[in-house]
Amino acid sequence: MELLERFASGDLEAFEALFRQHQKEVYAWIVRIVHDSGIAEDLTVETFWRIYKARSRFQPEGNFRAWARRIATNAAFDHLRHSRRETGLPEDLPCADATDPGIRRETRDRIREAFQELPAKYRLVATLALIEEEPYNNIAEAAGISVALVKVRVFRAVRILRKKLNSFGVEVNANEQ
Amino acid sequence: MNSEENNLELKDLLKQAIPPAQDKELRRDLWPQMLRKLEEHPAPALHVPWFDWALAAILCAVLVFFPGSIPALLYHL
Numbered sequence: 001m002e003l004l005e006r007f008a009s010g011d012l013e014a015f016e017a018l019f020r021q022h023q024k025e026v027y028a029w030i031v032r033i034v035h036d037s038g039i040a041e042d043l044t045v046e047t048f049w050r051i052y053k054a055r056s057r058f059q060p061e062g063n064f065r066a067w068a069r070r071i072a073t074n075a076a077f078d079h080l081r082h083s084r085r086e087t088g089l090p091e092d093l094p095c096a097d098a099t100d101p102g103i104r105r106e107t108r109d110r111i112r113e114a115f116q117e118l119p120a121k122y123r124l125v126a127t128l129a130l131i132e133e134e135p136y137n138n139i140a141e142a143a144g145i146s147v148a149l150v151k152v153r154v155f156r157a158v159r160i161l162r163k164k165l166n167s168f169g170v171e172v173n174a175n176e177q
Numbered sequence: 178m179n180s181e182e183n184n185l186e187l188k189d190l191l192k193q194a195i196p197p198a199q200d201k202e203l204r205r206d207l208w209p210q211m212l213r214k215l216e217e218h219p220a221p222a223l224h225v226p227w228f229d230w231a232l233a234a235i236l237c238a239v240l241v242f243f244p245g246s247i248p249a250l251l252y253h254l
Contacts, residue, residue, distance in 0.1 A: 028201040045210050111194035130188045
């Protein structure tokens with residue numbers, strides 16, 4: 001019996017084999033969304049827990065990698081939704097301008113604050129599209145939405161960020177059409 | 178709608194404030210943690226969604242309160 005068939009029928013050894021094959025990739029995807037290695041580890045385990053629970057719904061001829069990524073994105077999204085206020089980006093986030101004084105610390109804090117206040121669905125796509133520069137079709141596939149909807153969400157996220165940053169006194173060119 | 182070029186300045190600011198994840202490498206095997214979670218929360222062998230239970234309850238109620246519907250139901254099966 002194939003590995004995926006054994007997994008779908010509840011074989012724990014098959015699940016372990018799939019876990020070991022895919023844990024790095026799932027973790028790497030989640031850490032790009034949450035930007036915190038500890039949280040990404042927990043969410044990787046949560047993702048595989050959801051995968052194991054839903055094993056009977058998995059079609060063995062399907063694409064496990066894509067399915068796992070979709071579930072990982074949902075787990076990360078749930079985290080963003082529930083942790084929006086309590087926890088944000090880690091304080092010790094590395095700074096791109098450590099050597100280049102491109103923006104001041106205060107401005108950087110304002111940007112982080114504005115970004116954190118975005119609704120989770122916008123923050124998810126904005127993180128992947130604007131910060132991680134992930135292609136729209138990858139984001140769409142992972143989030144289970146259309147490419148057009150990804151573009152709309154990025155557009156709205158940018159609009160909200162511009163407004164918020166302008167209200168904070170951070171100059172960003174508003175060249176919307 | 179905004180073109181991607183129009184987002185460049187904001188993108189640049191964002192990336193300075195929130196740099197892309199740099200450490201994307203998983204440093205340890207998470208399987209022991211996974212096993213602990215599986216032991217703490219064993220997954221049910223069969224999960225029946227709540228709406229299936231609701232449908233079954235409605236069907237039972239119909240059969241109990243309107244027994245005349247049983248022949249009609251059997252006819253359509």
